[in-house]
Amino acid sequence: MNRTITFNELRKIKDSLPTGSMHRIADELNLSVETVRNFFGGHNFKDGKSVGIHLEPGPDGGLVMLDDTTVLDRAIAILKEENV
Template sequence: MTRTITFNELRRIKDNLPSGSMSKIASELNLSDETVRNYFGGHNFQEGKSCGIHLEPGPDGGLVMLDDTTILDCALRIIDEHMELAHSHH
């Protein structure tokens, strides 16, 4: 599934990930940590694979077109699980 979100939204998702999530996503999806980081960073495409991301300049950091939302879906699930854990301890 392709999806378009703003660069800032992608950044917010990255910032909400609990520490260690990049490695967790990488091992779960059998990718390198670098590839997962690039997916959220949008800047080091030379280092790892770019995962089919296209940046369009625009407001809110520009638009990011994701050819594959697998990493994003995984990240969102981790954030959800993390939030549930945080709330269940109160």
């Protein structure tokens, strides 16, 4: 599923995640931790893979077009668990 959000919104979600969430998401989705970090704006393509995000400059850090929202969906689910 495609989705577009601002870079600042994406970073806010990442920054709100509890400690260990990058590893949890990586384990649950069978990805490397660096690939998950790259989804949230990291740039380690030696140890991680590209994750289908496209950046367009603009206000609020610009727009991020996501080709696949699976990582974002897991992050949001973890945040919902924390707010129960």
